Amino acid sequence: MVLFLLAVVALAAMPWWAKTGTIRMVLELCCYIAVAQMWNMLAGYAGLVSVGQQAFMGAAGYALFVLAQTFGVNPFLAIFIALLVPAFLAVPCYMLLHRLDGPYFAIGTWVVAEVFRLVASNMGFLNAGAGMSLNVMKEYSLFERNVAMSLLCALLILLTIGGSYWFLRSRYGLALIAMRDNPVAAASQGVNVRRLRFMIYVAAAVGCGLAGAVYAMAQLRINPPSAFDPMWANVAIFIVMVGGIASIEGVLIGSLIYFIADRWFGQYGASYFVVLGVMTVFVALYARGGIWGAVSKRWDVHWFPIRRHLVYTPEEKP
Amino acid sequence: MQWFDALIQGILLGGMYAQYALGMALMFGVMRIVNVSHGDLVILLSLIGISLASNFGWGPFTVMVALVPLAIALGWLLQKVVLNKVVGDDPLPSLIATFGLSIALQNMMLQIWSANSRSLPGGGIESQSIQIGGIYVGLLPVLVLTFATALTWGLDLVLKRTRFGRSLRAASADVEAASMSGINARAVYASATAIAVGILGFAAVFQSLRSTVAPADGGAQLIYAFEAVIIGGMGSVWGAFIGSMVLGVSQAIGFRIDPGFGVLAGHLVFLLVLAIRPQGLFGKV
Numbered sequence: 203m204v205l206f207l208l209a210v211v212a213l214a215a216m217p218w219w220a221k222t223g224t225i226r227m228v229l230e231l232c233c234y235i236a237v238a239q240m241w242n243m244l245a246g247y248a249g250l251v252s253v254g255q256q257a258f259m260g261a262a263g264y265a266l267f268v269l270a271q272t273f274g275v276n277p278f279l280a281i282f283i284a285l286l287v288p289a290f291l292a293v294p295c296y297m298l299l300h301r302l303d304g305p306y307f308a309i310g311t312w313v314v315a316e317v318f319r320l321v322a323s324n325m326g327f328l329n330a331g332a333g334m335s336l337n338v339m340k341e342y343s344l345f346e347r348n349v350a351m352s353l354l355c356a357l358l359i360l361l362t363i364g365g366s367y368w369f370l371r372s373r374y375g376l377a378l379i380a381m382r383d384n385p386v387a388a389a390s391q392g393v394n395v396r397r398l399r400f401m402i403y404v405a406a407a408v409g410c411g412l413a414g415a416v417y418a419m420a421q422l423r424i425n426p427p428s429a430f431d432p433m434w435a436n437v438a439i440f441i442v443m444v445g446g447i448a449s450i451e452g453v454l455i456g457s458l459i460y461f462i463a464d465r466w467f468g469q470y471g472a473s474y475f476v477v478l479g480v481m482t483v484f485v486a487l488y489a490r491g492g493i494w495g496a497v498s499k500r501w502d503v504h505w506f507p508i509r510r511h512l513v514y515t516p517e518e519k520p
Numbered sequence: 521m522q523w524f525d526a527l528i529q530g531i532l533l534g535g536m537y538a539q540y541a542l543g544m545a546l547m548f549g550v551m552r553i554v555n556v557s558h559g560d561l562v563i564l565l566s567l568i569g570i571s572l573a574s575n576f577g578w579g580p581f582t583v584m585v586a587l588v589p590l591a592i593a594l595g596w597l598l599q600k601v602v603l604n605k606v607v608g609d610d611p612l613p614s615l616i617a618t619f620g621l622s623i624a625l626q627n628m629m630l631q632i633w634s635a636n637s638r639s640l641p642g643g644g645i646e647s648q649s650i651q652i653g654g655i656y657v658g659l660l661p662v663l664v665l666t667f668a669t670a671l672t673w674g675l676d677l678v679l680k681r682t683r684f685g686r687s688l689r690a691a692s693a694d695v696e697a698a699s700m701s702g703i704n705a706r707a708v709y710a711s712a713t714a715i716a717v718g719i720l721g722f723a724a725v726f727q728s729l730r731s732t733v734a735p736a737d738g739g740a741q742l743i744y745a746f747e748a749v750i751i752g753g754m755g756s757v758w759g760a761f762i763g764s765m766v767l768g769v770s771q772a773i774g775f776r777i778d779p780g781f782g783v784l785a786g787h788l789v790f791l792l793v794l795a796i797r798p799q800g801l802f803g804k805v
Contacts, residue, residue, distance in 0.1 A: 251615050253556075298791055301798035302750070304611030305554035309746045310794075313787055316743065320784040432739065436623055443616055475627035482620025486613045487605050 210360050216352035217345060225348055225355075229420050232355040234437060235457045236362040236413040239450065240406040241438035243366055246448035247378045248402040249385060251304075253435040254311030257295075257318040258288035258407040259414025260429030264322060266415045267334045267424050277338055278350055281415050288411030291318075292404045300399070312432070319430035333425025336418075354416045362409045363450060369405075374398065382448065410434075440478055443485045446494025455493055525655055526772045532657070534768025535665030536730065538761045539723035540745035541752070542668075542675060543716030545760035548749065550692045550712045551607050553614040555598075557622035559741030561717055564625060565591055565724035566733040567633050570640050580642050580729055588721035595717025599710040607709065622738065629735035637732035646729050664726045671719055672761045679757065688712060740783075747790040753800025762802060766793075 213232070216225050237255060244250045265284035270277040299310045323331045339347065369375055380388040381395055389395045418424045437460060445456020467474040485492055491499070544558055555561075568590070569583045578586070602621065606613040648659040679685040690698040691708045699705050727733060727741075744767060752763025767786050774785025793800065 245612060249612075251612055253619070298794050301794060304552070305548075305615050306746070306750065308611075308615055309554060309556075309743065310750075312739075313743055313747065313790060317784065317787045317791070320780075320787070324778075324780045324784065436619075439616060439619060443620075447612075472627040472630040476624045476631070479620045479622070479624025479627065483602065483617050483624065486617035486620060487602065490613065 206363070210356050210364075213359060214353055214356035216355070217348040222344065222348060225351055226420065229351055229355050229416065231457060231461045232358050233413045233417045234441060234460060235453060236358050237410055237434055238438045238441035238445075238457055239362045239366055239453045240409040240413075241435075242442045242447060242450075242453050243369075243402055244406050245442065247370075247382045248399045249382065250399060250403060251308040252311040252406075253308050253432070253439070254313070254315035255406065255410045255438065256414075256430050256432060256434040257311070257315035258292065258410045259417070259434060260315075260318060260322065260424075260426070260431075261291055262288050262411030262415040263418030263424050263429050264328055264334075266418060267336055268328070270338050271334060271336060274338070277336065277419065281354070281412075281419065284415050285408050285411050288407040289404055292407035295407075296400055296403045300396075312435075315430055315432070319426045322429065323426040331426060333423060333428075336422045336424075339419075339422055351416075351420060354419075358412055358416055361412065363453075365405075365409070367450060374401075378402075436478075440482055442492075443482055444492050446492030446496075446498075447490070449494050449498070451498075452492050452494035459493075522776065523773070526776045527769055528655060528657060529661075530769030530772030531765050532661035532665050532768070533772055534748075534765035535661065535668040536723070536726060536764075537744050537748050537767055538668040538672060538764035539664070539719060539726065540741055541748035541760040541764050542671060542757065543719045544745045545749045545752075545757060546675070546712055546716045550688055551603070551614075551709055553603065553607055553611070554618070554746070555603075555713075555716075556615060556618040556742065557625055557738070558720070558745055559743075560622050560625040560629075560738035561591075561594065562720050562724050562727060562741050563733050563735060563738045564629060565594075565721055566640070566728040567629060567638070567735070569724055570638050570728055570733075571633075573640055580640055580645070580725055583640065584722065584725045587724060588718055591721030591724070592714045592718040595714040595720075596710050598717065599713035603713060604706055604709060622742075626735055626738060633735060635734060635736070637734040638728070639732045640725065640728040642729045660726075660730055664730065667722055667726070668761070668764075671722065672757055675715070675719075676757045684708075684711065744786070747786060750800055751790055751793045753802040756802055759800060759802035763800065766801070 212219075213228065216228065220228070237259070241252065241255060244252050244255075262284045265287040266277065266280050269275040269280035269283055275283065295311075295314050299307055299314065302310045322328050328334065342350070370378065377388065377393040377398060380391065380393055381398060385395050414429070418429065421428075441456035441460050442453060443456075444459060445454070446452025463474070463478075467477075489496065540558065540562065544554070547553060547555055565587055569587050572578055572586060573580070573583050602617055603614065606617045608614075642660070645663070646658075646660050649656045650659055650662070651657075679688060687698065687703045687708050688711075690701070690703055691705050695705050698708075748763040748767045749760050750763070751766050752759030752761065766789065770789040771782045771786040775782035777785070
C-alpha cells in the first residue's frame, strides 16, 4: 500500500525526474494497467467478458477532441467532461447486451465497438475517416504538457487501481467476491447481482474512457481505426490472463511483462503475436490463475490484501 | 426495381453468411461455447485452398473436395486438443482459449501468406450471370445459396433423424443424463466441432471465389456469423439460416443507401432485434 502511494507520487512528479520520452513510455504502461484492470473487474469479478472496451476508449477520446477542438474548452477540463460520454453510452449498451448469454455477451460487446467505429467514420462532424488533430495543445509549452500528462497518469492509476482496491475492500467488494464465486448463491443471500453488474460495467466504461482520452491526448491525433483499435482487447486479455485473473497484483505483473515484451520483441511483429496468442491459450488450458495465481498459491503474500479473514472481534480487521 | 434488386442480392449474400452461421449455431447449441477463431478458420482454409489451386492448378471444385476433409480433421483436432479441456459451465476459459487461438492463427497466416489480399481463380464462374425476370443474378451467388440451403437442410435432417443427431441433441439438453444413458459426450462434441468446421470448408471456397481474403478478415466473418445466429434465434438450424438472410438483406439495402452504411446497417438491425426480440426471430423463450 505504501509502495502504491509512493508510486503514484512518483508518477505525478515525473517532469522533475524523467525525460519526455520516458514520460510517454510510462504513460503507455499506465494505459495498459488501467484498461487491463477494468477488464479484470469485468471478467474476474462481475463475470462479464468483454472484448469491446475500446468502444468507450474511443468515445471518450473523440469527446475530448470535439470539446477541446470544436468548442474550445480547456483540454484539461475537457478530459473530465468527456468522461460523461462513455458513462451515458454504457447505459443503453448494457441494457441491450445483458440479454446475451455468457460467451455471446463478449461477441456482442465487439459488435458495439464496431458500431461505434463505423458511426465515427461516417460522421462528418467528427471529420469522418480522416480523424482529428488536437491543435489547441500548441498553446502549452512542452514542460506544461509533461506536467499535465504526469498528473493524468497518476490520476489514472489512482482511480483505476486505487478505486478498484477501495471498491473491493468496501461493502460492495464482499458482495462482488460472493458473486464471482457463485452468482446464484450470492443472489439468494440478498446480493443484487444485476445492479452490481450494471455498476461495474458503467464504472469500467468510465475507467477505459479515461485511459482512452489520456492516450488520445498524448497522441494528439485521433481517427476511427486507432481510437477503436481491437488491439486493446487483445492486450487487456493477455495481461490479465497471464498475470493472474481476479487479482490486482496479476494486472501489474502482466502489464510489466507485456510492456517489456513489447519493447524487446515488438520488432518481430507477427511471430511475437503468435507467441502471445499461444501463451493465452496455454494459460486458459493449464494455468487458470496465471502467474500471480501460482505465486500466491506457493507463498501466502498479498500486496493488495482484498481477502477477508474470519476474526472473532466485532470489528473486521483483516 | 432497385430495391427489389437489393433484396435479391441480400438474400444471395445471406447464403454466404449462412455457411458461417450454421457451424456457430451448432457449436453453441451443443456445447454452449463460442469459438472466437471461427472466422479465422474460414480465412485459414481459404488461404490453404488458394495455395493448393495455384500450386497444382486445381479448379475450385477439386479444391473443395480436398478442403472439406481437411476442415473436418481440423475441427476434430481443435476439439480434442483445446476445446474439450475448456468446455463447462464457466464461459471464460473457452472464450479466452479460442481468443488466444484467434490471435495466434491470424498472425501465423500473416507470417506465411503476408498481408496481401488474394482470391481463388474460378475459371469464369465468378463472373457468369443468369437473367431472371429482368434482373441479372450472378451464377456464383446462386450456387452459394443453393449449397447453403442444402447444408442447412442436411444438417437439420441429421439432427432430427439419425442416431448421431439424437445423441447430439441429448448431450445438448443434459450432458449428465446423456452420459448416463451411454453417450460419450466428448466424442459427440468432437463430431459436432468437426461438422461445424467442415462446413467452413465449403464456406472457404466460396468466400475466396466471390471476393478476396486477407489474414485480418477473420473478425468480420465471426461477427456476421454471430449476428446471424442471434437474429435467427439460438439453437435452431433454420433460425440461423433465416437470420443470415435478414443480415444479408439489411446489409445490401444499407449499401444501396450509402456505401459506408452497409455493414453498419447489419449491426443496427442486429441491435434492434436484440432490443425488441432478444430471443431472436425464431427462438423459443
